[in-house]
Amino acid sequence: MTFEAVLRAPLRSAAFRFAVLLALIFAIGAGALLFTVRSQIGHYAAEATSGRLKAEVAILGGEYAQLGQSGLTDAIARHQSVGDDAQFHYLLVDAQRRRLAGDLPVSAARVGTYALEMVEHDSGPVSGRLETLTALGTSLPDGLTLVVATDNFDVLDLRSRLLAFTLLSGVGITLFVLVGGFLAAVLFLRRLERVNLAVSRIVEGEREERLPMIGFGPEFDGLAHNLNIMLDRNEAAMEALRQVSTDIAHDLRTPLTRLHQQLEQMRDADPIEPAAVEAALAQTSGLLATFNALLRIGTVEGGIGRRRFKAVDLSELMDRIQQLYEPVAEDGDHHLLADHAGNILIHGDGELLTQLVINLIENALVHTPAGTRITSRLRYQDTSPVIEICDDGPGIPADEREKVFGRFYRLDASRNTEGSGLGLALVAAIANLHQAHCTICEDSAGMCVQVTFPTLQPQG
Numbered sequence: 001m002t003f004e005a006v007l008r009a010p011l012r013s014a015a016f017r018f019a020v021l022l023a024l025i026f027a028i029g030a031g032a033l034l035f036t037v038r039s040q041i042g043h044y045a046a047e048a049t050s051g052r053l054k055a056e057v058a059i060l061g062g063e064y065a066q067l068g069q070s071g072l073t074d075a076i077a078r079h080q081s082v083g084d085d086a087q088f089h090y091l092l093v094d095a096q097r098r099r100l101a102g103d104l105p106v107s108a109a110r111v112g113t114y115a116l117e118m119v120e121h122d123s124g125p126v127s128g129r130l131e132t133l134t135a136l137g138t139s140l141p142d143g144l145t146l147v148v149a150t151d152n153f154d155v156l157d158l159r160s161r162l163l164a165f166t167l168l169s170g171v172g173i174t175l176f177v178l179v180g181g182f183l184a185a186v187l188f189l190r191r192l193e194r195v196n197l198a199v200s201r202i203v204e205g206e207r208e209e210r211l212p213m214i215g216f217g218p219e220f221d222g223l224a225h226n227l228n229i230m231l232d233r234n235e236a237a238m239e240a241l242r243q244v245s246t247d248i249a250h251d252l253r254t255p256l257t258r259l260h261q262q263l264e265q266m267r268d269a270d271p272i273e274p275a276a277v278e279a280a281l282a283q284t285s286g287l288l289a290t291f292n293a294l295l296r297i298g299t300v301e302g303g304i305g306r307r308r309f310k311a312v313d314l315s316e317l318m319d320r321i322q323q324l325y326e327p328v329a330e331d332g333d334h335h336l337l338a339d340h341a342g343n344i345l346i347h348g349d350g351e352l353l354t355q356l357v358i359n360l361i362e363n364a365l366v367h368t369p370a371g372t373r374i375t376s377r378l379r380y381q382d383t384s385p386v387i388e389i390c391d392d393g394p395g396i397p398a399d400e401r402e403k404v405f406g407r408f409y410r411l412d413a414s415r416n417t418e419g420s421g422l423g424l425a426l427v428a429a430i431a432n433l434h435q436a437h438c439t440i441c442e443d444s445a446g447m448c449v450q451v452t453f454p455t456l457q458p459q460g
Contacts, residue, residue, distance in 0.1 A: 023178035030173045034166040041162060046134075049150060050113065053136040056088055056148045064140055069100070072146070076101040088150050089118075089133065095143025102147070104135075109145045111137045116149055195224065207235055259283040312353055314344045314385060318378050321357050325365075333370035336361070340378040344385050346453055348434045356430045359423040360389035360449050368393030368446070383455045388441075390448035396440070405438055427451070 056079075063075040076090045080103065090102035093109045108116050116135040135149035194212050201209045210228045213221045262280045266272050322338040329336035357376075364374045368391050377388040396404065405428035431438045431451050441448040 020178065023174050026177040027170060027174040031166070031170050034169055037162070037166075049134050050136070052087070053113075053134065053148050053150060057136055057138055057146065060090075060146060060148070061138070061140070064144075064146075069142070069144065072140075072144075073101040088148050090149075091145075091147040093145050097145075100144075104147055104149060108135060108147050108149070109137065110147070111139055111145065113137075202231070207231075207238070255283055308349050308351075309347055310350070311345055312348050312350045314346055314353070314378055314387070315340055315342045317350065317354060318357060318376060318387070321354065321361065322376055325358075325361050329365060329374065332365055334365055334368070335371075335373040337373065337375045338377075339375060341380065344378060344380070346385055346434070349430075352430045352433065356427050356451065357387065357389070359427050360387075360451075363423050363449075364389055364391045364393070364447070372446070381452060385453045387451040387453075388448060390441070391446040393446040395446045404440065424449075 060072060060075055060079075064072040067074070073092060076092060079088065080090065089104050091099070091104035091106070091108055092101040093099055093106060097106055097109055099106055104116070105118060108118075113134070113136050116133040117130055118133060119130055131151055133149040133151050135147055137145060137147040140146055198209055198212060210231060213224055259280060262276060262283065266276050266280065269276065318340050319338070322336065322340070326336050361374065361376065364372070368374070372391050372393045374389070374391045377386075377390065379386055379388075405424050427449070428438050434453060436451050436453045439450045439452070441450050
């Protein structure tokens with residue numbers, strides 16, 4: 001890299017551009033503020049000068065009122081006798097514009113406030129400097145005109161000093177902000193680079209990598225935190241997808257192999273036996289049901305069901321399912337009981353919640369022996385709605401309880417029963433969509449699945 005390139009690199013950086021922008025904003029603000037201060041101070045200085053002139057005119061006017069023209073000329077002479085440090089210049093003319101007193105030119109004799117230029121002599125009549133004065137002229141009785149003037153040196157000097165101060169301050173503040181902004185931006189971007197490096201590692205395939213908290217305000221750390229949550233969920237989804245692929249390959253291999261063998265036997269058979277066809281169709285129906293269940297789970301986990309969320313009366317829903325499955329339970333020599341609290345409402349998808357309860361009841365009907373008592377409960381636990389489907393059957397071992405909500409998971413004792421092992425997985429997916437928590441109660445004699453919903457506020 002050439003020296004020129006090295007020199008240009010910082011100038012093209014985001015930190016430098018940020019610093020320049022920040023300095024420009026501060027420069028504009030400081031300039032506006034200092035200009036306003038300068039204008040106000042200049043205005044107050046001018047007002048002070050005008051007040052001094054009016055006071056001096058009033059004093060001399062009082063002398064004229066008491067002592068007449070002679071007293072006024074004597075007063076002007078006394079005021080002039082102060083010497084080189086005199087603050088005022090004077091002019092008194094009569095009606096014919098003849099000078100009676102004072103050192104101002106006769107041409108300055110007019111009424112009102114105005115600017116006046118005159119040559120201030122340092123020594124001799126020739127040498128001197130042009131000076132700008134502020135004059136106040138007033139009319140007196142008998143046709144007299146009195147003019148009092150004072151130099152604007154203090155005002156002009158103040159304005160000049162303020163201008164210089166404004167410029168120097170503006171430049172100083174701009175440079176300070178430019179340097180400070182650049183350093184702050186470099187510090188921020190250096191911390192942000194940590195986030196960028198983490199993102200690069202994630203893109204390269206390091207899925208366990210997470211965004212660091214750079215400690216540069218709750219907004220950035222909150223963003224990093226939410227992105228990490230998203231990454232965790234994506235990682236969990238990817239892991240679930242890998243697990244599904246493995247489960248499909250493992251659990252569908254046997255029925256597909258059996259179906260393949262049946263089809264080969266049917267091909268070689270002459271004539272084809274209807275029973276073999278029916279068996280093959282049954283195998284195909286089972287496989288289709290499995291894939292439909294997987295698709296249903298994927299749809300639910302994708303959050304599509306949230307679009308149809310509305311107020312759902314859980315009490316009415318479970319009463320309806322109870323009435324529907326009582327005859328089914330009796331046909332299987334089971335006893336289906338209900339204990340449903342009334343008026344329990346949540347925000348959710350009524351169709352999916354119906355599927356959740358049905359899957360729990362059917363799971364109990366399929367995997368328990370005849371004579372088993374199944375109880376459907378709906379209650380409040382503190383302020384959270386809870387659904388419980390419990391039975392007094394054989395239950396499941398404690399070390400198996402965490403696995404029952406997984407896809408294709410079936411206990412060894414239930415391998416010979418109907419089902420794909422996806423019923424409780426769908427229950428878990430629907431519960432997760434509703435931000436509910438599924439558990440297997442440990443104190444249950446048989447099996448008791450508990451679905452606890454969060455305390456939900458009514459939504460409009």
